[in-house]
Amino acid sequence: MIVVLRPGCSKEEIAHVEAHLKDLGFIPHMLYGVERTVIACIGDDRVTTKEHLEAVPGVERVMPVLAPYKLASREVSAKTTVMELGGPGPAVKPGTRTVPIGGEKLAVIAGPCSVEDRGMLLETAAAVKEAGAVALRAGAFKPRTSPYQFQGLAEEGLQYLAEAREQTGLPVITEVLTPADIKLVADYADCLQIGTRNMQNYLLLRACGESDRPVLLKRGMSATLEETLLAAEYILSGGNRNVLLCERGIRTFETHVRNTFALTAIPALKEKTHLPVLADPSHGTGVRRLVAPMTKAAVACGADGILIEVHPNPEKAKTDGQQTLDFREFAQLMRELKPLAEAVGRKL
Numbered sequence: 001m002i003v004v005l006r007p008g009c010s011k012e013e014i015a016h017v018e019a020h021l022k023d024l025g026f027i028p029h030m031l032y033g034v035e036r037t038v039i040a041c042i043g044d045d046r047v048t049t050k051e052h053l054e055a056v057p058g059v060e061r062v063m064p065v066l067a068p069y070k071l072a073s074r075e076v077s078a079k080t081t082v083m084e085l086g087g088p089g090p091a092v093k094p095g096t097r098t099v100p101i102g103g104e105k106l107a108v109i110a111g112p113c114s115v116e117d118r119g120m121l122l123e124t125a126a127a128v129k130e131a132g133a134v135a136l137r138a139g140a141f142k143p144r145t146s147p148y149q150f151q152g153l154a155e156e157g158l159q160y161l162a163e164a165r166e167q168t169g170l171p172v173i174t175e176v177l178t179p180a181d182i183k184l185v186a187d188y189a190d191c192l193q194i195g196t197r198n199m200q201n202y203l204l205l206r207a208c209g210e211s212d213r214p215v216l217l218k219r220g221m222s223a224t225l226e227e228t229l230l231a232a233e234y235i236l237s238g239g240n241r242n243v244l245l246c247e248r249g250i251r252t253f254e255t256h257v258r259n260t261f262a263l264t265a266i267p268a269l270k271e272k273t274h275l276p277v278l279a280d281p282s283h284g285t286g287v288r289r290l291v292a293p294m295t296k297a298a299v300a301c302g303a304d305g306i307l308i309e310v311h312p313n314p315e316k317a318k319t320d321g322q323q324t325l326d327f328r329e330f331a332q333l334m335r336e337l338k339p340l341a342e343a344v345g346r347k348l
């Protein structure tokens with residue numbers, strides 16, 4: 001249920017409504033907007049009535065939320081939520097976030113699939129920044145299909161990411177595989193990525209819900225949109241309001257691509273949720289020459305941001321080289337994206 005307060009409601013009235021909802025057994029999630037406050041209430045609606053709540057001072061109207069994902073639902077906010085990511089400087093300081101995601105500016109996030117060594121990461125960070133990326137993404141903990149494949153540099157990789165952040169000012173996004181690693185990853189990174197294989201790892205989702213870092217949640221490769229939004233709901237209901245969703249391709253019978261990039265998920269998610277929606281055409285296709293056209297398609301259909309894998313020499317990449325762009329290809333794509341982004345009302 002959503003309780004919409006009157007514009008210009010006093011602090012005391014807001015506190016009174018919040019306390020009243022708690023007394024009724026609800027968990028109120030306060031959404032303070034510029035014009036008015038909205039309270040998303042989780043709990044059993046049958047303990048009260050619409051008429052009763054609408055008589056509480058400060059309350060304008062009460063509406064049920066029909067979607068099962070209560071806090072992620074578009075019903076809670078007609079506007080897309082803008083998340084602030086990262087900030088320049090050596091240490092990650094909460095409250096110093098500077099890159100908005102979900103607003104007018106299209107957020108291009110780029111980097112190598114894995115942090116392989118210091119030199120390649122710093123070189124890639126500088127190149128993607130130069131081409132116009134707003135954040136750096138690379139894996140230090142890699143969830144690999146085979147235990148014999150490169151598993152990532154772990155904390156050493158996180159240190160290189162922090163150094164890249166220091167050098168470029170780009171906020172850093174990296175994957176976290178277990179609840180036990182969240183603190184370590186959050187000490188170095190601005191945003192925690194939950195990969196496709198962990199989208200339904202509910203313990204990890206809950207633990208990320210307690211973190212103060214924004215979470216980039218990738219759609220499970222076999223997850224429906226509703227399951228994806230309910231996974232986001234685990235994080236949101238834990239108190240972490242900063243969730244970015246990401247379409248990264250799903251498993252189908254098709255073999256000409258690594259995954260089937262579900263382009264329709266982008267406008268469909270935008271209809272269902274106020275959370276920013278990103279697209280990952282690198283994993284979504286798994287094929288280098290398809291990355292540029294699918295990036296353009298994703299921007300055209302409303303993605304708030306794009307995730308692209310970039311490496312100094314993709315042929316030598318330890319992971320995902322076949323879907324990775326080199327610096328020249330990435331810079332070229334960024335140039336081609338600019339007029340396209342503008343055509344759909346976005347800035348690059």
Ligand code: PEP
Nearest residue numbers: 113195196197218248283
């Ligand atoms: C990645 O981002 O490199 C990755 C492992 O992604 P996904 O979880 O989508 O496979």
Ligand code: MN
Nearest residue numbers: 113309319320
């Ligand atoms: Mn990858």
